[in-house]
Amino acid sequence: MKILNKIHHQVLATYILALLVAHNGYLILSPTLHRVLQNAPGRVDNFTSWHEALSFLETMDIPRFMIGVVLIFMAFTLLMRTRIAWFSSLLLLLCIVLINFFIFKENVVLVVYSLITIGGLLFYWRNFDQHSLGSTSIFAVIGIASLIVYGMLGTLYIGNQFSPEVTDLPTAFYFAIVCMSTVGFGDIIPHTTLARMFTLTVIIFGITIFAASVASIASSLISDNVQRIIKGRFSHVVRKNHYIIAGSSSLAQSVYKGLIDTGGEVTVVCTSGNKQHFPDTADVIEGDPSAITTLKLAGADKAKYIVALTDSDADNAFIVLAAKEIGGDDTKTISLVNESQNMNKIKRVRPDAVLSLQQLGSELLVRSLNGNTITNDLNMDMFFGSDKSGAK
Structure with a gap:
């Protein structure tokens, strides 16, 4: 669809x-x-x-x-x-x-x-x-x-x-x-x-x-x-200058672990029943990730990044739309593109960056097959599918 x-x-x-x-x-x-x-x-x-x-x-x-x-x-x-x-x-x-x-x-x-x-x-x-x-x-x-x-x-x-x-x-x-x-x-x-x-x-x-x-x-x-309060997690009610990961996909779990390991403050927003994919100590909010009230509860107005990492491109688009409505002036949005043909459609909702694993993987493979050396000057704009006309 x-x-x-x-x-x-x-x-x-x-x-x-x-x-x-x-x-x-x-x-x-x-x-x-x-x-x-x-x-x-x-x-x-x-x-x-x-x-x-x-x-x-x-x-x-x-x-x-x-x-x-x-x-x-x-x-x-x-x-x-x-x-x-x-x-x-x-x-x-x-x-x-x-x-x-x-x-x-x-x-x-x-x-x-x-x-x-x-x-x-x-x-x-x-x-x-x-x-x-x-x-x-x-x-x-x-x-x-x-x-x-x-x-x-x-x-x-x-x-x-x-x-x-x-x-x-x-x-x-x-x-x-x-x-x-x-x-x-x-x-x-x-x-x-x-x-x-x-x-x-x-x-x-x-x-x-x-x-x-x-x-x-x-x-x-x-x-x-x-x-x-009942769960003993009152300390997570006030959220500021943190990352919000929307989704419970394998990539969302990996990104959560990476951010936590580097000392980041992360709040996960996932649908009901998917909380078990994250550690018990994780700050997880169960609800509709594309709902404004859910993102507001996650502190979207004070977040550094809101990253849409669900398995559905449509859901990711709705999350970006909600994030841009409730997010703060300095809040950036990143959306995952699961199907490369949906890249342009995702860009139309104007996230700050678009991540396509298919595009990233294909570029790395092509460079390896051609014998090119992958160095630090690799153009990451290509992998994130950034579009200056589509950015805020």
């Missing part, structure tokens, strides 16, 4: 899936939005209560509308390739399928469209492997804000089913926050089955969103450090 085509394919797939999710959100909220635009102008100056103003809405219009809005926001977060946005989009789309198919038994086209989008998200799940504090914070803000709006609108819509009645925005906002936080002062009480069920949904969603937000943010901050 060609490296550049694979890169373009993954980027294109991510954009298409984000567009499909956003379009699903629009299709979900458009009927309610259309009804609002039709009825709102004639009611703005004439309604005497919020229940009267929202009486043109159906029972499930508000939650469906909020799901549509959140899906549109999730589409933008999907462009960041975050796993939490991927999972949230899947969950919301599945809710819409269940609501339309089993409860209302209508809108088969939207159900099929949502299932196609779900299939696409599941098929390209590897594209969404990023975990960052920023994306988690965005998810938390969107989730909490959406739940507040849902709680306020629902409370105003069935305000006459509470005791005392809820007739204004501040009181609805207060009741929504009290339910979300599960404080339960008891000054506003639902006295009908519908109001009680609605209150339960706000409480359940509130517990879920708060718990998921706190857990996601906290885990992003402390999980990796806690893991190192």
